[in-house]
Amino acid sequence: MLKQGIRHFIILLALSLAALPLKAADSDSPAPPASDGTLPGLTAIAGEGMMQSEAYRDLQYLSDYIGPRLTGSPGAKEAIQWSLARMRALGLANVHVEKYQMFRGWTRGFASAELLSPIHRYLKVDSMGWVGSTPENGVTADVTPVNLYQLDQEMKENSSKWAGKVLVMVTRGEAPKDRFQLFVKFGNFLKAAYAAHAAAVIGGQGGSEAAGMDITHTGILGFAAYYPIPVVSMAAEDQEQIERFLDQGKTVSLKINVQNHVTDGPVECANVLGEIRGTQYPEQIVVAGAHLDSWDLAEGSTDNGVGAVAVLDAARAILESGYKPRRTIRFVLYTGEEEGLLGSLAYTKMHQSEMKNHVAALTLDNGQGPVVSLELGGRKDLIPAVEQFTKAVAAFGNLKVSDHAVFDTDTGPFILQGLPGINMGQDSPEYKYTHHSAVDTFDKVKPEILEQDATLMALTAYWIADRPERLAGPWPPQKTAQMLVDQKLDKMLKAIGLWPFGNQDSKQP
């Protein structure tokens, strides 16, 4: 009797436990990994990711033996070949490149600057990307300040005095709140400065002063834009001394020599792709991506070597786990990100007919720090489901889930398609120094953080690809447009030529 009673109790207990997940799935709240069937796979992938990682070794190779990977350069081509070989060696399916055209190719020559008056000394400068050159032997010119925070006024009132001058960007008064608008305005200013025959401009990305000690930061000054005026980033110490002289009413003159090469027409570039095919819905696609290209002052380890090797190691961890997802996971290494999201835009264009089958696109591109958030690209509707996942991976940190739409990396083109372009936000306090600078090197990356980030990418991609219910499909354009208006991104997207929704910018009825 007693024995039978216990058996009966166990059967009842088993039945009631089995019933729990069904109940959860029946109700409105989304199922967590513990009851949606993904947990065994996730557990195995976590083990592969954290205990067998090859990400740090890959990053060293990419950093030290391939090095700078400016889109269109021999370094980028070598990185593409290496990625293809890595994807094939891992055993990914359908490994291939997809070619696209970039508006122009650009190669850095050299840049130098020498202060001639009121004292003589050499200055530290580097050319910004996709800008022009001075005459062959450089120019000698007086320096004129331009207030970055009052560009409209400066262009209107002072451009007649810019001919033959080197313009140095200074900041006076209150900073405009919208960083992207400032970036766009700076591009307009560069056109005005060129039209006014200014000799050169001193100012970094968006006109900003260099962050950090004795370093410069290169970068693009518009989306898919070339500016014929030479623009340099100057070490903050040097730029501030020039400002102090100007503030004291001194005449500042310098010799500046910037030599770059730009192609007359477009150049061929390529993205690299490989897949783990889905077992049940192979036509449905979850993208796990990052950009392979970098700037050229250093090795591009933090921007974005980290992301690129994380994509490769995410693929490895999933393959090695032996678990196969229901949907296809497509691993994509983009190029042309640094010149205006060119590779990911080319991807969404080339795969337009397939967009309806895309579920989500993950991107890791916020430097060397640990992932602290999943930003769902406007898809507020997905927060409850994704929070079930982040709770299950709480051992990787307390990940914040938001609907923030991120456009300064390859999430952007997917968001425009109405998809969750998911930015894996990282806490990278040193990124402001390594970003696009000569100190973006392998030594800045900690292996344990890289391995954790790569594992989280694997887990997130696998969970989305394997959960029984499809996480998302693309929103209709009108809904996406409204979300972008609500997030106050429409003006910026129009200004950089990335608004595909026509005049759809007013509130819906």
Ligand SMILES: [Zn+2]
């Ligand atoms: Zn990047």
